[in-house]
Amino acid sequence: MSERKLRLGVIGLGKMGLLHASLLNVFPEVELVTFCEKNALMNRLFKKVFSHTGTLIVNNLDKLQGLHLDAVYVTTPISSHSFIIKDLWSKEICRSIFVEKTLSLNFSQSKELCEIAKKVGGTTMVGYMKRFSVVFGKAKELLSKGELGEPKRFKAYAYSSDFLGITKESKSSASRGGVLSDLGCHVIDLALWLLGPFDVHEVLSRVRNEAGSETSVSFAVSNSNKLTGEFDVSQAMPNYRMPEFGLSIECSKAKVEVNDDRLILTPSNGGAQKKWYRHDLNDNVFFSMGEAEYFRENQHFVNSVLGSRECESSFDSASKVDFIIEQVRNKSVLQ
Numbered sequence: 001m002s003e004r005k006l007r008l009g010v011i012g013l014g015k016m017g018l019l020h021a022s023l024l025n026v027f028p029e030v031e032l033v034t035f036c037e038k039n040a041l042m043n044r045l046f047k048k049v050f051s052h053t054g055t056l057i058v059n060n061l062d063k064l065q066g067l068h069l070d071a072v073y074v075t076t077p078i079s080s081h082s083f084i085i086k087d088l089w090s091k092e093i094c095r096s097i098f099v100e101k102t103l104s105l106n107f108s109q110s111k112e113l114c115e116i117a118k119k120v121g122g123t124t125m126v127g128y129m130k131r132f133s134v135v136f137g138k139a140k141e142l143l144s145k146g147e148l149g150e151p152k153r154f155k156a157y158a159y160s161s162d163f164l165g166i167t168k169e170s171k172s173s174a175s176r177g178g179v180l181s182d183l184g185c186h187v188i189d190l191a192l193w194l195l196g197p198f199d200v201h202e203v204l205s206r207v208r209n210e211a212g213s214e215t216s217v218s219f220a221v222s223n224s225n226k227l228t229g230e231f232d233v234s235q236a237m238p239n240y241r242m243p244e245f246g247l248s249i250e251c252s253k254a255k256v257e258v259n260d261d262r263l264i265l266t267p268s269n270g271g272a273q274k275k276w277y278r279h280d281l282n283d284n285v286f287f288s289m290g291e292a293e294y295f296r297e298n299q300h301f302v303n304s305v306l307g308s309r310e311c312e313s314s315f316d317s318a319s320k321v322d323f324i325i326e327q328v329r330n331k332s333v334l335q
Helices: 015-024 040-049 078-090 107-120 134-145 178-195 292-306 315-334
Strands: 006-011 030-036 056-058 071-074 096-099 124-126 151-159 199-208 214-222 228-234 244-251 254-259 262-267 274-277
Touching: 006 015, 006 292, 015 030, 015 071, 015 292, 040 056, 071 078, 078 096, 078 107, 107 315, 124 292, 124 315, 134 178, 134 244, 134 254, 134 262, 134 274, 151 178, 178 214, 178 228, 178 244, 178 315, 199 228, 199 315, 214 315
Parallel strands: 006 030, 006 071, 030 056, 071 096, 096 124, 151 228
Antiparallel strands: 151 244, 199 214, 214 228, 244 254, 254 262, 262 274
């Protein structure tokens, strides 16, 4: 691996932009060259904060040209992802891009980005950090070995209380892309990663809050191997101050129940049940901010760019999540 520093830029200095910038700043092989933030107040604030560091603070993409960036992080609202990414490529600002989930606003945009990415080259990644959880990683290991037998059916959930009790006067979830793009995308990605492709069979229920935003969706899926599954996604679930993701997977030889904190393996033949918790699986990183998987996610992207390798969650992989979300939305409209 080269000893040169990777020249990176971050577009959007909201919560996720600051999180990624803080984590990237501890990587010895990374140099944070520039931040791009169009909000005038935030732009002035960060110019003062970073005035002594030599990091360039700009307010539009054109000013990133000529900086010889190796990669850029895009952490702006979902609706802007496609336009920003295409600008980065068309203006030859960089080839390698990390973007926060979801890849874009809809599958059509995601498909276009994947096609352009193949022509441009470089390394692409979407922020599905749950793939870097030690607990879900353990589930992937068990399923990949084939010792559990053939997956037959599963149930997946993604819950938070973020929009519980929302009224018409309240801020809706629409600004965050709705429940599927903001919350459900993570567990859809996990299911695709753990179990392979599937299609939406039926939308079981769909709930909007008083503000008119979709906050809860349940749907059923299946594939050609007779695997069936159900998803339950809600941003209005009581007692979930922090988001939680989980899957219960029934295989021919055992059942796996996994969430953010633990994994339970129950053999079908009545054998001894096994349990693993986060602390059992060496959930340690060099620098922790947010959850440990954010550090591993950034480490994976940096190493992939330096090694010119495809990322675990590339644009192509992430577009499959957007395809499932589009199927759910299309079937919801038809109901």
